[in-house]
Amino acid sequence: MHTTLQPTEGETTTLHQDYLHLHQRPELSMQEHNTASFIESRLTEMGIEHFRCGGTGVVGILRNGQGPVVAFRADSDGLPIQEDTKVDYASTARGTLDDGTDVPVMHGCGHDTHVAGALAAARILVRGTDSWQGTVIFIFQPGEETSAGAAAMVADGLWEKVPHPQVVLGQHVFPFATGTISVTPESAMAMADSLEVTLYGKQAHGSQPQDSIDPIVLGANIITRLQTITSRELNPLDSAVVTCGSFHAGLKENIIPDSAVFTLNIRTLTEEVRAKVLAAVTRIINAEAVASGAPQPKITELYTFPRLYNDPQHTEQLVGALGEEFGEELIRLAPPAMGSEDFGALADAIGVPNVFWMFGGADPQDPSPAVNHSPFFLPEYRGALDTAVRAAVAGLMHYVGR
Incomplete structure (x- = not known):
């Protein structure tokens, strides 16, 4: 990563604070009202133009002169799970399902790392404008767990309100070692x-x-x-x-x-x-x-x-960019996963390619980390966030870097 785009000590502290704030305050799909307000407050602090979209979605537009346009998506919803991690920052939040049932809520799929990482990447790009040129669209998407969020944002005119990107990027935390990346060309998720x-x-x-x-x-x-x-x-x-x-x-x-x-x-x-x-x-x-x-x-x-299809050409380019950042030996090409994501609906709506990758969130010393959607799921957040931010900035800079 370009030296000016390394997170400062202060930015790392803010990154960790953002994560802990979000982890303790998860909200159910399409009910992410406080999460959206928090994201808006952070974008306002950074001076990034932003607007609501799709109910509880937030879109930030970071402009830095003429150049490529690239979008980066982070999803924001939690799950109806009782957190059982025993950490002092564990969620005790509760929510109400559509049928009126009162349920516990946790970030059991790591979307708190996605939002915190994307905000940190935005913060770094705001500071490092001499190193890049173009427009970056940050899409903070609600409702991934129910497949409602991407469709809601598209229906609410997302792509009529922002410049069309040449590619849409996204990432997801997964319980393999921090500092490593997994990418699947073509059919990535079911x-x-x-x-x-x-x-x-x-x-x-x-x-x-x-x-x-x-x-x-x-x-x-x-x-x-x-x-x-x-x-x-x-x-x-x-x-x-x-x-x-x-x-x-x-x-x-x-x-x-x-x-x-x-x-x-x-x-x-x-x-x-x-x-x-x-x-x-x-x-x-x-x-x-x-x-x-x-x-x-x-x-x-x-x-x-929808199917999540990683464009082969752009995937190959991103594998190279991520390999330069992390080392080629830490980038793994993986077979398709039978899990699902609504991320692909964003790019499909305007006929542009997308690339989606997994970043490691588990302590490398943990032989059996808890899986996503488990009540015990808990990324080693310092390493996971470092990986998330480095991957996001490296991916974006591949397109807008000078």
């Missing part, structure tokens, strides 16, 4: 489709099954049969995951209920496989209902995530 399925039956006494249409037995057959999609209908070289994450039916052991509800999560890497799997899911659900003499089930889409 598409995701979440469905709610309502089965209808006929209620009867548990001792009189002949008078019933049992939605529990119907659901069990459906869920078992759905697993044959990946094992018997897809080419073994095509990746897909079909998961039933919840099943709810009945109130008492001696009553066959009149309905059952279960939810599905489906992950695929290509549109062709996605269409095939979704068609098979619908076919099996409806066919098993017919086989049971039950009414047609109701299938409701809960949410969908």
Whole structure:
């Protein structure tokens, strides 16, 4: 990194303070009101032009003369998890789900490191304007965990309010060693489709099954049969995951209920496989209902995530830039992940390429760090933030550096 773009001692202190502030104050997806206000206050302090977008999203525009335009995204939402890390800065925050349920909230996926790191990168670029030229758009995006945030920002006119970037960059903390980077060319993360399925039956006494249409037995057959999609209908070289994450039916052991509800999560890497799997899911659900003499089930889409596709040319360039910063031996080319991200929707909306990478957040001496979405998930924040800031600045400077 250019010497003028190394964080100062004061900037590092502020970076750590920002992280600790955010870690203790997580907010649920699309409810990041205080987080957004905090981001706005920091951008105002830096003199960066900014505006709200997509409800609780914030966009900062850092202009420094004529030159390339590049966007950098950091997501800001927390998760409904009770933090169990035992650190003195652990979250005790609570939030309310859309259905009114009161829940604990933690930054169980490290979005606090993303926001703090992006703010620090912005602070460094503001100070180091002699080293770069162009425009950097900082996108602080809400609602990544529900796939609502990127779409909300696009729908709210994000790309009508800022110069169009030539590329959109983003990063995510992951529990491998700090100081290391993982990048996947092309299909980096999967598409995701979440469905709610309502089965209808006929209620009867548990001792009189002949008078019933049992939605529990119907659901069990459906869920078992759905697993044959990946094992018997897809080419073994095509990746897909079909998961039933919840099943709810009945109130008492001696009553066959009149309905059952279960939810599905489906992950695929290509549109062709996605269409095939979704068609098979619908076919099996409806066919098993017919086989049971039950009414047609109701299938409701809960949410969908787009594919995250890393442009090969830009990915190769960023691997080089990150390798110069960290050392080539600390940059790993990784296979696609079946996890999902709505990051790709930002660039897709205007037809520009994007590159997304993972940065290490775990203590290199920890043999089994907790994974994302665990109540024990806790980056070694000093090393994680140092990695995040260095990677962000190196990626941005590849495009706007002089």
